[in-house]
Amino acid sequence: MGLEAYLVVASLLFCIGLFGALTKRNIVMILMCIEIMLTAVDIVAVSFSKYLVPDQILLTGHVFAMFIIVVAAAEAGVALAIFISLYRRRATADATEIDLLKW
Amino acid sequence: MGLHLAFWLFAITTVGAALAVVIINDLFRAALCLILCFFMTAGLFVTLNADLLAGLQVLVYVGAISMLIMFAIVMTRDMEQGNRFNKMVVPVGLVAVVLAIAMIIAVVDADNFASLDTTEELSNIPSDALISEDKPTTSAIGQLLFSEDNGYLLVFEVAGVLLMAAAIGALVLSRER
Numbered sequence: 001m002g003l004e005a006y007l008v009v010a011s012l013l014f015c016i017g018l019f020g021a022l023t024k025r026n027i028v029m030i031l032m033c034i035e036i037m038l039t040a041v042d043i044v045a046v047s048f049s050k051y052l053v054p055d056q057i058l059l060t061g062h063v064f065a066m067f068i069i070v071v072a073a074a075e076a077g078v079a080l081a082i083f084i085s086l087y088r089r090r091a092t093a094d095a096t097e098i099d100l101l102k103w
Numbered sequence: 104m105g106l107h108l109a110f111w112l113f114a115i116t117t118v119g120a121a122l123a124v125v126i127i128n129d130l131f132r133a134a135l136c137l138i139l140c141f142f143m144t145a146g147l148f149v150t151l152n153a154d155l156l157a158g159l160q161v162l163v164y165v166g167a168i169s170m171l172i173m174f175a176i177v178m179t180r181d182m183e184q185g186n187r188f189n190k191m192v193v194p195v196g197l198v199a200v201v202l203a204i205a206m207i208i209a210v211v212d213a214d215n216f217a218s219l220d221t222t223e224e225l226s227n228i229p230s231d232a233l234i235s236e237d238k239p240t241t242s243a244i245g246q247l248l249f250s251e252d253n254g255y256l257l258v259f260e261v262a263g264v265l266l267m268a269a270a271i272g273a274l275v276l277s278r279e280r
Binding site (some may be wrong): 001003004006007008009011012013014015016017018020022023024025026028029031032033035036039040042043046047049050053055056058059060061062063065066067069070071072073075076077078080081082083084085087093094095096101 | 106107110113117118121122124125133134136137140141144147148150151152153155156159160163167168171172174175176177178179184186187188189191192195198199200202203206207210211225228230232233234235236237240243244247248255258262265269270271272273274276277
């Protein structure tokens with residue numbers, strides 16, 4: 001398969017994640033869609049690292065994807081702690097009801 | 104041939120599972136579809152010769168992040184209300200479709216991504232960042248991560264500090280007062 005096929009898959013995943021992150025009401029669903037977007041970026045980095053130099057693998061893309069995974073893990077941990085403490089105070093997981101900063 | 108078949112299987116399942124995450128009305132089943140999506144992405148990494156990253160994807164995303172997400176779904180008892188949309192579905196859907204079409208048009212044009220094959224361009228790449236396609240990547244990535252010249256040692260240490268800060272922050276945030 002060529003580079004383009006992987007990039008098309010990653011674009012579709014990114015747009016699905018973007019749509020979900022902007023339209024979902026449940027905050028856990030928003031986090032899940034953001035994880036889908038991060039995975040799409042991982043696919044782009046890894047596929048470029050295979051196809052940029054013919055017959056060889058450029059490992060910079062792999063290292064970038066690894067750091068994206070690290071940041072995604074840290075983000076998921078902190079986000080879920082925020083959800084739990086928010087649910088304890090406001091008893092809601094609906095992003096449209098968390099509107100203290102809205103004007 | 105086998106690689107093509109594997110690519111199509113993994114690609115179609117990944118995109119289908121991601122669509123199911125957005126569409127399915129039951130939150131818990133959406134989380135299960137997310138796990139399927141991550142698992143199939145690990146398969147895509149295998150077809151790209153990224154063996155270490157495929158393992159990491161299964162360990163971190165399928166093993167850890169999905170469990171955290173399911174835990175959060177169970178803790179916040181909002182499941183009965185289903186997987187609802189807000190009022191922005193039509194405009195955001197239009198933007199997402201237009202963006203997807205634009206990205207695919209830009210990506211399919213192969214001239215945008217000419218591969219580096221002239222010796223001058225190749226000489227700018229540090230030699231330990233390049234390995235041949237039939238070798239396993241794990242030891243080479245380790246060498247690249249921990250080498251002090253052209254390596255990612257500082258970034259690795261910063262990532263460790265970030266993880267520790269995130270762990271302490273999560274503990275402080277979720278503590279009972």
